Amino acid sequence: MEISFIGAGNLAWHLAPALENAGHHINEVYSRQAQGARQLVGILYDAHTQPDLNFADSASQLFILAVPDDAIDEVCAQIVLPENAILVHTSGSKPLSLLQQLLGVYSDVPVxxxxxxxxxxxxxGQPLLDFEQIPLCIEASDRDTEAQLVHLGQELSTIVYLVNSQERKVLHLAAVFACNFSNHLLALAKDLTDAENLEFDLLKPLIAETFRKAMNAKHPAEVQTGPARRGDQTIMQMHTEYLAAHQPQWLPVYQPLSESIAQRYRR
Structure with missing residues (x-):
């Protein structure tokens, strides 16, 4: 399949090479940051940078919007596509209907x-990820497009699902809890150890075992440990006193999380 990318950020950096490795051809890469487009083209086989959003003469059949959610409206207001092209977004939270509505207003040809x-x-900039075990969630405006996107997904991954906009929104929210929030808590743990000139590496075996147990359990709640799990008010009071004295900005993180854990196990 002939493919073009709009956006050259984190996702495009990994997805475009994966598509090429699966036998597809990346024609063009457009980005508001021209340097980003040049960098991505530099790791692809035969792509070139696109100077603007006029793709009317492109040979591509699929156009992948790999842009931040808040840029989708602006891009759709300016993009010019070949007739009957497929335009997909890669957002976890934006509904498919958004693209349909925007193109209904701005496109002069059926898309x-x-x-x-x-x-x-x-x-x-990280090592390229292997898409074989990355879940791909597909939704489309019609059955033929759906079939093409599913086939494309199956060429990359063994985990391809049809997921509607509401289901995808919930998955994205769950991903924020599982990924973004957990990484932020690890960053806070690093800040705590750094503040006392302690080695963050001392926590890495604990972190590895925590995620190993959670991944292998039927439910992560089964392997929860710690003072909030035990209802140990003495330890939690000691923690809050330390934070109040040294890192008060983190109390609004520690206290509600501790209470959430305690509520789950309270009898």
């Missing part, structure tokens, strides 16, 4: 729409 959502965390 098919879909969602190609990879449920994974991506970082530009």
């Amino acid at each position: 098919r729409t879909g969602v190609f959502y990879a449920l994974q965390t991506f970082s530009k």
